[in-house]
Amino acid sequence: MDLLKRRFKEQADILALEIKEIIKEHGETVIEQTKLAQIYQGMRGITALVTETSLLDSQEGIEFRRKTIHELRDKLPKVKGGSEPLPAGLVYLMLTGEMPTADDVEHLSSVLQRRSHIPLYVFDTMRALPKETHPMTMFVVGVMALQGESHFANRYAAGDLPKSEYWEATFEDALDLIARIPHIAAYVYRRKYKHGRAIQPDGLLDWAGNFAHMLGYDDEEFKELMRLYMVINADHEGGNVSAHTTHLVGSALSDPYLSYASGMNGLAGPLHGLANQEVIKWIYDMQEHLNTKEPSSDQIAEYVKKTLASGKVVPGYGHAVLRQTDPRFAVQMDFGKKHMPDDPFVNIIWRIYETVPPILQSLGKIKNPWPNVDAHSGALLMHYGMVEHEYYTVLFAVSRALGVLSSLCWDRALNMPLERPKSVTTAAVKRWLNKEVEKLGD
Ligand code: HAX
Numbered sequence: 001m002d003l004l005k006r007r008f009k010e011q012a013d014i015l016a017l018e019i020k021e022i023i024k025e026h027g028e029t030v031i032e033q034t035k036l037a038q039i040y041q042g043m044r045g046i047t048a049l050v051t052e053t054s055l056l057d058s059q060e061g062i063e064f065r066r067k068t069i070h071e072l073r074d075k076l077p078k079v080k081g082g083s084e085p086l087p088a089g090l091v092y093l094m095l096t097g098e099m100p101t102a103d104d105v106e107h108l109s110s111v112l113q114r115r116s117h118i119p120l121y122v123f124d125t126m127r128a129l130p131k132e133t134h135p136m137t138m139f140v141v142g143v144m145a146l147q148g149e150s151h152f153a154n155r156y157a158a159g160d161l162p163k164s165e166y167w168e169a170t171f172e173d174a175l176d177l178i179a180r181i182p183h184i185a186a187y188v189y190r191r192k193y194k195h196g197r198a199i200q201p202d203g204l205l206d207w208a209g210n211f212a213h214m215l216g217y218d219d220e221e222f223k224e225l226m227r228l229y230m231v232i233n234a235d236h237e238g239g240n241v242s243a244h245t246t247h248l249v250g251s252a253l254s255d256p257y258l259s260y261a262s263g264m265n266g267l268a269g270p271l272h273g274l275a276n277q278e279v280i281k282w283i284y285d286m287q288e289h290l291n292t293k294e295p296s297s298d299q300i301a302e303y304v305k306k307t308l309a310s311g312k313v314v315p316g317y318g319h320a321v322l323r324q325t326d327p328r329f330a331v332q333m334d335f336g337k338k339h340m341p342d343d344p345f346v347n348i349i350w351r352i353y354e355t356v357p358p359i360l361q362s363l364g365k366i367k368n369p370w371p372n373v374d375a376h377s378g379a380l381l382m383h384y385g386m387v388e389h390e391y392y393t394v395l396f397a398v399s400r401a402l403g404v405l406s407s408l409c410w411d412r413a414l415n416m417p418l419e420r421p422k423s424v425t426t427a428a429v430k431r432w433l434n435k436e437v438e439k440l441g442d
Helices: 003-026 036-040 069-075 087-096 102-114 120-127 135-149 151-157 163-193 207-215 220-232 241-251 256-267 275-290 297-309 327-339 344-363 374-383 389-413 426-433
Strands: 054-057 061-064
Touching: 003 087, 003 102, 003 163, 003 389, 061 069, 061 087, 061 327, 069 220, 069 327, 087 102, 087 207, 087 220, 087 389, 102 163, 102 207, 120 135, 120 163, 135 151, 135 163, 135 256, 135 389, 151 163, 151 256, 163 207, 163 256, 163 389, 207 220, 220 327, 220 374, 220 389, 241 256, 241 389, 256 389, 275 297, 275 344, 275 374, 275 389, 297 344, 327 344, 327 374, 344 374, 374 389
Parallel strands: none
Antiparallel strands: 054 061
């Protein structure tokens, strides 16, 4: 058995036993009470899921296996001479809980490289779509076209998949998908924006470097950006729409292709992963409205107020859980200060950062006036010439695959059951409030 797979299974067996003990000893312990408002308001703050790969602290931001974004950037192995973390290292960390060595990462990179082949019919399927199709739709169609290759689905259908091996088939699918997704995503970009001229992979490059290459960006700095981008967007604990959807669909034993594609349809929403494209659109509109390419802080403030007055949100600001500047924003700002301190568009992002929080704070209702990850990413991409902002969510989707698919391996290894929370009607709520029934939902 492959080293990583064996290590994962050893860790999973230990954790499965610990969980069994926790449930046996403490299964009846009440952890918190749910308020009526919470079930009407997006279940905010209800602790209802277990996700092993990462944990979000409202002040400190995301931690992957107790390592902050800053620690990951510092400690994960890098390419020779590089300073950004290698995403394959993060996959290793999420799957095993251990910081990988350079050799571990090299080994996983070569495994991914070997598994990266995409059958031609997948490209044909994507090509059959009109060119105007949104890149996220093309991407998900590409992923779905590959579903027939699922080890899990095929073994299950053949009656050759005992419960004890669910994890293994999931693990195989997860690694296959992680290996192949960059090719699908790069093809979407080349088909939509570069006259369909696909670029062949370069087997000597790391996973993210090769993705940059297949997109058509061979600048080493852009490859470094992709390494950083793929790491910071990979996971954000389990309750966000893309992670939760992948987990939920997976809980029906839908295979990783089906589960991941479902999660990515959620990522495509404007309140989630589409926000990075919305940020750029919003800045373009601002430049046009103010008739200047370099708006001052006062002009930005005027436009923010106009946005709010028209009942719209300021994209890239606010978060359902975070209550501070997103550290993923901070590391991108750091990357910008290092590589492009004078880029005028990037400087607008920094001016918006100085201007927006006090205005949002003054509304009195917003819980987090600070920027999230999406406020910065587009401007860095634009610096290197990737101006097709409709495509940005696909980059996010490639990164998010690392987290949600690692999590799915844990779900299957820990035998997580079908997810099925209870829902109620407002009529049932009223009956309960009027004391007509004893229990909400009766
Ligand atoms: N601009 C204007 N108003 C905002 C706002 C923003 N950026 N963020 C929140 N608000 C408003 C909400 O719309 C809500 O108003 P109403 O009571 O009138 O409905 C009020 O402030 C309270 O909202 P909240 O509790 O602070 O925030 P939510 O948990 O409801 O929503 C969102 C979190 C991320 C959806 C929200 O902040 C938002 O819409 N932000 C802009 C879009 C965005 O950047 N999304 C990306 C988030 C990160 C992510 O998932 N990336 O993938």
